[in-house]
Amino acid sequence: MNCYNNFAYIYDDLINKDVDYKGWSGKIIELCKKYNINKREYLDIGCGTGNLTEEIASNFDICWCVDLSSDMLTEAEAKFRKKGLNVKLVCQNMIKLNLNRKFDLITCCLDSTNYILSENDLLEYFNRVSKHLKTDGIFIFDINSYYKLTEILGNNIYDYDDENITYIWDNSLEDEIVDMYLTFFIREGDMYRRFDEQHRERAYKCSRMEDILEKCGFNILDKLDNYEDKAPVQNSQRIVYILNKGDNR
Numbered sequence: 635m636n637c638y639n640n641f642a643y644i645y646d647d648l649i650n651k652d653v654d655y656k657g658w659s660g661k662i663i664e665l666c667k668k669y670n671i672n673k674r675e676y677l678d679i680g681c682g683t684g685n686l687t688e689e690i691a692s693n694f695d696i697c698w699c700v701d702l703s704s705d706m707l708t709e710a711e712a713k714f715r716k717k718g719l720n721v722k723l724v725c726q727n728m729i730k731l732n733l734n735r736k737f738d739l740i741t742c743c744l745d746s747t748n749y750i751l752s753e754n755d756l757l758e759y760f761n762r763v764s765k766h767l768k769t770d771g772i773f774i775f776d777i778n779s780y781y782k783l784t785e786i787l788g789n790n791i792y793d794y795d796d797e798n799i800t801y802i803w804d805n806s807l808e809d810e811i812v813d814m815y816l817t818f819f820i821r822e823g824d825m826y827r828r829f830d831e832q833h834r835e836r837a838y839k840c841s842r843m844e845d846i847l848e849k850c851g852f853n854i855l856d857k858l859d860n861y862e863d864k865a866p867v868q869n870s871q872r873i874v875y876i877l878n879k880g881d882n883r
Contacts, residue, residue, distance in 0.1 A: 654861075658743065659689030661861040662774055665876055666693075666739060669772055669855065677737040677766065679728050679775075680746030684710030687721060694739070697721045700728060729755045731762040738768055742775040745872070748783070748835035751811060753846060760850035764879060772855065773877045782871040783812050783837035797821065810837045840866070840873065853880035 666673060674695045678687040681699035683706050691697040691714075699721055701707050707723045714721045724733065728742070729750060740763055750756045767773055778787070788807030794800065800819040805812055814833040819826040844854065858874040859866045866873045 653685070653744065655685045655689050658861045659686055661858075662690060662739075662741060663693055665772065665774065665856075669876075669878070670770075671772055672738045672768075672770070675735070675737045675739075675768075677733070677740045679731065679740065679742040679763070680744070680749075681710060681723075682706045682744065684713050684721070686741065686743050688713060688717065688719065690739075690741070691719045691721055698733060698735075698737070699723045700726050700731065700733070702727050729759045729762070731759065731766060733766060736766055736768045736771070738771045740767055740771065740773045742773075745776060745778040745835065747775050748778050748838070749833075751834060751836045753842075756846055757850060760847060760852065764850055764852065767879060769879055771878065773852070774874065775877075776861070776872050776874045777838060777843065778835060779866070779870050779873050780837045780839045781869055783807070783835060784810070786871065787814070787835075788812050788837075800826070811835070812837065843875075847875070847877065848880075851880050852877040 673693050675698075676690060676694040676696070677698045677700065678684075678690070679700050681687050681701050682703075684699060687697065687699050687710070697720070699707070699710060701710070701723075702725065704725050707725055710721075711723055726732070728746065742763075747756075747759075750759055763773055784807060787805050790805050792803040794803075798821045802817045804815045806815075812835050814835070816831045816833070818829050818831070820829070847854065854875060854877055856876040857866055858864070858876070859870045860872040861874055
């Protein structure tokens with residue numbers, strides 16, 4: 635799957651206008667205060683170009699980022715260096731997370747978890763997160779809801795056009811997996827350069843997701859609708875989980 639390669643260099647131009655990173659990070663820091671989290675060590679999984687990490691990092695003594703795309707990490711590293719942030723970056727598959735240390739806060743945001751397509755891989759991922767989470771720490775992640783992936787994104791075509799970037803986004807839904815085929819045209823002088831990306835996300839029903847989390851020993855402290863102070867409803871598009879280790883595993 636061709637994913638987050640050339641896209642890394644235009645990611646912020648396309649995504650920043652649609653994601654409230656300041657609002658999300660503010661809610662995460664608020665949750666850290668609510669649950670008395672020690673602000674020492676923070677890990678952001680699937681960090682992308684580091685937009686969320688950038689907002690949270692200054693609240694912690696030690697910060698780590700993990701992402702599978704070296705191109706996205708290159709963008710993040712330049713951002714952190716410009717802001718004088720000391721963040722350790724690791725190119726690693728989140729399913730095989732292995733940093734040999736534990737964290738007070740772990741986040742995995744912007745539906746990175748939906749990219750895990752098999753339940754066996756999801757089980758392994760959550761078990762590895764658990765091993766990296768301190769007994770009194772919290773794990774916060776979000777997913778694109780079942781409703782969003784099956785009713786909004788699935789089997790639909792979207793397009794975007796401005797003077798510098800044009801793309802066509804063609805989705806196909808089958809067996810709860812959405813295949814997303816994106817064709818980009820990027821203006822370079824008087825010419826446009828084309829590249830293609832394919833992304834795949836699985837739609838997880840909350841009941842199934844929560845069964846898997848329970849198997850991995852997590853306790854659900856709260857669920858939010860898109861990092862807001864309200865519970866998810868039937869047509870929520872982004873569901874946020876706040877977890878700790880059940881029975882201090």
